Amino acid sequence: MSIxxxxxxxxxxxxxxxxxxxxxxRLELIEHIAQGARSVEALxxxxxxxxxxxxxxxxxxxxxxxxxxxxxxxxxxYSLADAxxxxxFAAVRGVAERQLAEVDRIVRGYFDALDxxxxxxxEELQTLMRDGLVTLIDVxxxxxxxxxxxxxxxxxxxxxxxxWSADATVGRxxxxxxxxxxxxxxFEAVAALRSLGHAARRLEDGMPEWQAAGLxxxxxADIAAD
Amino acid sequence: MSIxxxxxxxxxxxxxxxxxxxxxxRLELIEHIAQGARSVEALxxxxxxxxxxxxxxxxxxxxxxxxxxxxxxxxxxYSLADAxxxxxFAAVRGVAERQLAEVDRIVRGYFDALDxxxxxxxEELQTLMRDGLVTLIDVxxxxxxxxxxxxxxxxxxxxxxxxWSADATVGRxxxxxxxxxxxxxxFEAVAALRSLGHAARRLEDGMPEWQAAGLxxxxxADIAAD
DNA sequence: CCGTCATTCAATTATTCCATTGAATGACGG
DNA sequence: CCGTCATTCAATGGAATAATTGAATGACGG
Numbered sequence: 001m002s003i004x005x006x007x008x009x010x011x012x013x014x015x016x017x018x019x020x021x022x023x024x025x026r027l028e029l030i031e032h033i034a035q036g037a038r039s040v041e042a043l044x045x046x047x048x049x050x051x052x053x054x055x056x057x058x059x060x061x062x063x064x065x066x067x068x069x070x071x072x073x074x075x076x077x078y079s080l081a082d083a084x085x086x087x088x089f090a091a092v093r094g095v096a097e098r099q100l101a102e103v104d105r106i107v108r109g110y111f112d113a114l115d116x117x118x119x120x121x122x123e124e125l126q127t128l129m130r131d132g133l134v135t136l137i138d139v140x141x142x143x144x145x146x147x148x149x150x151x152x153x154x155x156x157x158x159x160x161x162x163x164w165s166a167d168a169t170v171g172r173x174x175x176x177x178x179x180x181x182x183x184x185x186x187f188e189a190v191a192a193l194r195s196l197g198h199a200a201r202r203l204e205d206g207m208p209e210w211q212a213a214g215l216x217x218x219x220x221a222d223i224a225a226d
Numbered sequence: 227m228s229i230x231x232x233x234x235x236x237x238x239x240x241x242x243x244x245x246x247x248x249x250x251x252r253l254e255l256i257e258h259i260a261q262g263a264r265s266v267e268a269l270x271x272x273x274x275x276x277x278x279x280x281x282x283x284x285x286x287x288x289x290x291x292x293x294x295x296x297x298x299x300x301x302x303x304y305s306l307a308d309a310x311x312x313x314x315f316a317a318v319r320g321v322a323e324r325q326l327a328e329v330d331r332i333v334r335g336y337f338d339a340l341d342x343x344x345x346x347x348x349e350e351l352q353t354l355m356r357d358g359l360v361t362l363i364d365v366x367x368x369x370x371x372x373x374x375x376x377x378x379x380x381x382x383x384x385x386x387x388x389x390w391s392a393d394a395t396v397g398r399x400x401x402x403x404x405x406x407x408x409x410x411x412x413f414e415a416v417a418a419l420r421s422l423g424h425a426a427r428r429l430e431d432g433m434p435e436w437q438a439a440g441l442x443x444x445x446x447a448d449i450a451a452d
Numbered sequence: 453c454c455g456t457c458a459t460t461c462a463a464t465t466a467t468t469c470c471a472t473t474g475a476a477t478g479a480c481g482g
Numbered sequence: 483c484c485g486t487c488a489t490t491c492a493a494t495g496g497a498a499t500a501a502t503t504g505a506a507t508g509a510c511g512g
Contacts, residue, residue, distance in 0.1 A: 007410045011250035017322045018253070022245030023500085024237035040459060053501060055460060060499095065321065074458045074509050082324050088317035094310045095291060096243045184233050249470085266489060279471060281490060300479050300488045 020064030021092060025049065026057050030080070030089055031180055033067055034208035035140075036147040037077040086212055093181070119204040120175050122213060125150075134173045137161070139189045140207070146220040150177065150203075150210055153218075158185045161192050170197060177203035177210075246290030247318055251275065252283050256306070256315055257406055259293055260434035261366075262373040263303040312438055319407070345430040346401050348439060351376075360399045363387075365415040366433070372446040376403065376429075376436055379444075384411045387418050396423060403429035403436075 020026060025047060032038055032046055044054040058078055061067045068081045080086065120128070128134045129152050138145050138153040145155040156164045158178075168174065174193055178185040186202045193200035203210075211217050246252060251273060258264055258272055270280040284304055287293045294307045306312065346354070354360045355378050364371050364379040371381040382390045384404075394400065400419055404411040412428045419426035429436075437443050 008250060008254075011253045014253050014319055014322045015248050015250045018244055018318045019248030019499095021318075022241050022248045024234060024241045025500095027237045027240050027244070028234075041457095050502075051459075052461090052503080055458095056500085059460080065324070071459095071509090074456095076459065082321065084317065084320045084324050088314070088321045091310065091314035091317035092244045092247075093240055095308065095314045096240045098291070098308050098310050245469095251470095267487095276472070277489075278473080278491090281488095282470085285490080297479090297489095300486095302489060 017064045017066065017088070020061055020066055021088065023057070023060075025054075026061055027089070029054070029057060029061065030066065030085065031183070031208075033078050033080055034086060034089075035144050035179060037070070037079040039075045039077055042143075043078070083212060086208060119202045121204050122210060122215065125175060125203055126215075128173075128175070134175050135168065136175050136177075136203075137164075137189070138207075139176050139178050139185045144179075144207075148207065148211065148217045148219045150207070151216050151218045153177075156189075158189055161189045162196070165193055165196050165198055168198065171199070174198055174200040175203050176200060178206050180206035180208060243290045243292065243314070246287055246292055247314065249283070249286075251280075252287055253315070255280070255283060255287065256292065256311065257409070257434075259304050259306055260312060260315075261370050261405060263296070263305040265301045265303055268369075269304070309438060312434060345428045347430050348436060348441065351401060351429055352441075354399075354401070360401050361394065362401050362403070362429075363390075363415070364433075365402050365404050365411045370405075370433075374433065374437065374443045374445045376433070377442050377444045379403075382415075384415055387415045388422070391419055391422050391424055394424065397425070400424055400426040401429050402426060404432050406432035406434060 021030075028047055029043055032043055038046075040055050040058060041051055043058070044051040047054060058067065058069070062069055062078075065081055066085050067078045070077045070079070125134070125136070129136060136150060136153040137156040138149045139156055139158045139161060140149075141157050142155055145153075145157075149155065161176075165174075176186040176189040176193070178189075181204070183206055186206070190200045190202050207217075247256075254273055255269055258269055264272075266281050266284060267277055269284070270277040273280065284293065284295070288295055288304075291307055292311050293304045296303050296305070351360070351362070355362060362376060362379040363382040364375045365382055365384045365387060366375075367383050368381055371379075371383075375381065387402075391400075402412040402415040402419070404415075407430070409432055412432070416426045416428050433443075
């Protein structure tokens with residue numbers, strides 16, 4: 001009864017993958033792992049969850065072939081098994097975006113009226129950077145910045161945006177980015193900067209998508225994840 | 227406790243979509259619905275499941291924004307809510323294909339050595355059809371054929387392939403297609419035709435993908451789904 | 453070889469999900 | 483307005499999943 005016919009067995013395999021994506025914590029894990037390889041405890045800290053719980057979710061993801069684990073000393077680093085995982089994540093997000101009014105409601109409720117917060121495209125940003133017209137800030141924590149960031153970006157973790165902006169030239173546009181299209185940090189950074197009178201926009205998506213688009217990434221070699 | 231912060235609420239919405247994809251029956255439902263709008267009882271018959279069970283799974287899909295329901299008299303016709311659903315399905319399938327050795331094993335075990343079963347691409351087929359070089363058969367049941375098929379295709383339901391092929395010209399290549407990339411019917415049709423000495427290949431993917439690629443679809447207006 | 457530390461395993465409870473059953477709804481046809 | 487039929491609802495029992503706890507592995511450093 002477990003396998004009635006090969007067709008159903010295939011659907012069962014597909015269902016395993018989808019089921020593995022069917023938990024908020026695991027989706028959040030994927031978004032973090034998409035930034036680069038992470039250890040269990042680093043992920044547990046980011047998600048503010050017990051290590052054992054995260055370990056089990058990671059194993060669920062591994063069983064589904066979504067992430068892969070590499071042992072390095074006493075640490076186990078998890079990374080995405082394949083770029084196809086990002087597109088599956090994006091596709092699920094796409095369905096949710098298009099179909100669920102709930103998502104709209106949440107986004108709007110949280111970010112007030114952000115109609116004029118049209119993001120900067122990657123192409124646009126490259127032109128603006130080449131011409132020196134904008135300041136690009138990476139509002140992720142320092143450890144994530146160190147593991148890879150857009151060339152030319154300055155690391156300004158979200159908590160330091162306000163202080164940093166005091167020294168920024170008013171009038172010069174600021175572009176902020178963070179982990180991905182649904183990472184709230186760049187939204188918050190832009191909102192804060194605007195309330196202080198700066199011209200600020202978000203970069204579309206975030207770091208993993210930048211990398212996935214085949215664009216160059218810069219890393220800081222001698223800073224370890226904390 | 228239900229909604230801790232907006233970010234988590236978003237992940238929860240994404241998880242709802244993924245979870246809805248996380249069941250073999252629901253995936254099979256999606257594949258059928260992707261062919262065109264279907265009633266509950268028609269789907270229940272295809273999947274050989276009790277109507278109530280199918281109804282509940284359909285409602286789960288509807289809650290996730292994956293399918294939409296339209297009442298027509300005493301029938302309720304379900305259809306895909308959006309083309310993005312197909313890409314989510316494909317993305318999940320992509321992860322499973324790339325990552326799960328299990329899938330490989332199942333496919334290989336069932337279809338023997340089908341290394342030389344390279345499918346015909348849609349572009350290739352259009353050329354072959356224009357030049358009149360191949361016979362195209364649609365091996366889906368007649369009701370699905372009626373609702374939309376590739377122009378020029380002949381409907382030869384799987385069970386009739388053997389009988390039909392007796393009248394087919396030996397030497398003329400036959401191309402078969404069915405519901406989609408994991409629909410086993412076209413595999414079986416090709417295997418049967420080859421064992422009878424015909425040259426036969428599969429079309430890549432199937433009907434919904436053909437339609438999604440923007441290619442023309444022909445319908446038989448006066449045949450209703452049974 | 454022993455202590456430490458990151459990770460995993462095992463066992464528990466609470467929760468959610470799934471299939472089935474039988475009854476309820478809602479629309480058509482007479 | 484009543485019977486019929488497609489669909490949905492409500493309730494049940496059984497299975498799978500999730501979070502927690504505490505113990506077990508496995509590798510490094512002395």
